[in-house]
Amino acid sequence: xxxxxxxxxxxxxxxxxxxxxxxxxxxxxxxxxxxxxxxxxxxxxxxxxxxxxxxxxxxxxxxxxxxxxxxxxxxxxxxxxxxxxxxxxxxxxxxxxxxxxxxxxxxxxxxxxxxxxxxxxxxxxxxxxxxxxxxxxxxxxxxxxxxxxxxxxxxxxxxxxxxxxxxxxxxxxxxxxxxxxxxxxxxxxxxxxxxxxxxxxxxxxxxxxxxxxxxxxxxxxxxxxxxxxxxxxxxxxxxxxxxxxxxxxxxxxxxxxxxxxxxxxxxxxxxxxxxxxxxxxxxxxxxxxxxxxxxxxxxxxxxxxxxxxxxxxxxxxxxxxxxxxxxxxxxxxxxxxxxxxxxxxxxxxxxxxxxxxxxxxxxxxxxxxxxxxxxxxxxxxxxxxxxxxxxxxxxxxxxxxxxxxxxxxxxxxxxxxxxxxxxxxxxxxxxxxxxxxxxxxxxxxxxxxxx
Numbered sequence: 349x350x351x352x353x354x355x356x357x358x359x360x361x362x363x364x365x366x367x368x369x370x371x372x373x374x375x376x377x378x379x380x381x382x383x384x385x386x387x388x389x390x391x392x393x394x395x396x397x398x399x400x401x402x403x404x405x406x407x408x409x410x411x412x413x414x415x416x417x418x419x420x421x422x423x424x425x426x427x428x429x430x431x432x433x434x435x436x437x438x439x440x441x442x443x444x445x446x447x448x449x450x451x452x453x454x455x456x457x458x459x460x461x462x463x464x465x466x467x468x469x470x471x472x473x474x475x476x477x478x479x480x481x482x483x484x485x486x487x488x489x490x491x492x493x494x495x496x497x498x499x500x501x502x503x504x505x506x507x508x509x510x511x512x513x514x515x516x517x518x519x520x521x522x523x524x525x526x527x528x529x530x531x532x533x534x535x536x537x538x539x540x541x542x543x544x545x546x547x548x549x550x551x552x553x554x555x556x557x558x559x560x561x562x563x564x565x566x567x568x569x570x571x572x573x574x575x576x577x578x579x580x581x582x583x584x585x586x587x588x589x590x591x592x593x594x595x596x597x598x599x600x601x602x603x604x605x606x607x608x609x610x611x612x613x614x615x616x617x618x619x620x621x622x623x624x625x626x627x628x629x630x631x632x633x634x635x636x637x638x639x640x641x642x643x644x645x646x647x648x649x650x651x652x653x654x655x656x657x658x659x660x661x662x663x664x665x666x667x668x669x670x671x672x673x674x675x676x677x678x679x680x681x682x683x684x685x686x687x688x689x690x691x692x693x694x695x696x697x698x699x700x701x702x703x704x705x706x707x708x709x710x711x712x713x714x715x716x717x718x719x720x721x722x723x724x725x726x727x728x729x730x731x732x733x734x735x736x737x738x739x740x741x742x743x744x745x746x747x748x749x750x751x752x753x754x755x756x757x758x759x760x761x762x763x764x765x766x767x768x769x770x771x772x773x774x775x776x777x778x779x780x781x782x783x784x785x786x787x788x789x790x791x792x793x794x795x796x797x798x799x
Contacts, residue, residue: 351799359692360770363745364625365752366686371618372705373668374633377641380615380713384411388434389603398440405447408478410636412629413611415481423481423505431571433607445581448565452477453635455656461688468531470554473628476561482628483560489551491544492518499544508566511537519543527551534558561585618717623725627685634661634684643667672704698754698768715741718755735793749773751780759795
């Protein structure tokens with residue numbers, strides 16, 4: 349039964365609580381064993397001396413795991429694994445180009461309703477089926493050798509496509525750090541201005557990059573050359589199967605898959621998405637739903653022209669919500685991750701979803717993917733030394749105007765509760781997590797009554 353509710357059917361901005369909907373739908377529709385596959389195509393297999401006559405094409409299908417996060421912080425391991433598979437397929441020389449094919453998803457490279465300021469940062473990273481290292485770079489700014497000297501700026505990993513304009517000067521010891529980072533839409537120029545004190549330990553940030561699929565190709569080219577593979581042509585990307593279809597018409601030949609790389613199972617990716625609240629991964633999952641689990645178009649409603657893969661993903665989530673018993677038309681689903689300020693859900697719907705998932709075949713996988721209070725993910729530094737620590741498992745959410753927490757908690761008497769807390773439109777000097785959300789979470793964990 350319901351212990352307590354207030355404004356339960358009011359539409360609220362969920363922030364990252366939106367990820368509960370996308371990931372639950374994916375667990376249901378794709379299963380915990382689903383793997384993302386990246387394929388390497390050529391028009392013919394390499395000949396006896398290892399020569400590929402034409403281009404070598406990397407066809408991405410939204411695998412988030414070619415990333416440092418999945419490889420103990422190693423930026424290059426995922427790409428190296430792919431390069432090793434290409435070399436193992438007998439490729440020693442490529443006469444044509446190395447091409448990154450991004451045509452698997454249709455639509456813009458960012459989520460509907462995203463704000464342009466977000467796109468500078470890792471949490472607004474570009475969405476492409478050929479993603480590498482979260483389509484972001486770690487940015488390091490350290491003081492220069494003396495006052496008045498330029499600061500030292502590096503990125504991890506180094507990005508040959510990115511131009512950095514360094515307008516940061518080193519200021520006297522003890523002065524306040526003041527740094528601004530800007531990158532225009534679709535630009536590979538990062539401008540950093542401001543000052544950093546001589547005794548500052550350094551600034552670290554994570555920025556989104558433009559043209560991540562091209563960086564993927566550059567990194568792969570470098571990994572291939574380290575394995576002795578010679579590439580005659582250039583590195584480039586394409587957004588549609590033009591070269592493959594032209595070649596098919598020319599030779600009536602279809603491309604041959606000469607190597608593949610598979611992601612870890614989705615159960616593992618789900619945890620790497622929900623625990624750190626990773627936006628890009630959620631958007632890749634949403635678009636994958638759009639490709640492999642979109643409901644068939646009904647005859648009464650013709651498929652709308654120019655539907656994006658994101659639109660189809662949202663159709664897939666809505667079809668899942670019908671089976672949950674939620675009226676999908678009562679919610680406003682705009683993206684997968686909750687970065688959109690236009691997403692609107694209700695606390696009631698979230699509780700329904702969480703309750704449904706607690707009885708689902710994959711209930712354990714879903715629960716294990718959530719942050720644990722005081723232990724890991726976005727909750728690792730919250731609710732420590734309280735009854736909620738190592739007990740409550742929930743998805744966080746935070747935007748400048750929205751804070752949320754939704755999940756599961758066991759009471760002091762051992763009863764399992766489902767809850768959803770959302771706070772919107774609070775003044776700037778109010779911190780809803782410390783003032784109300786976390787205290788409510790502790791109340792639920794310490795509750796000694798019976799529902």
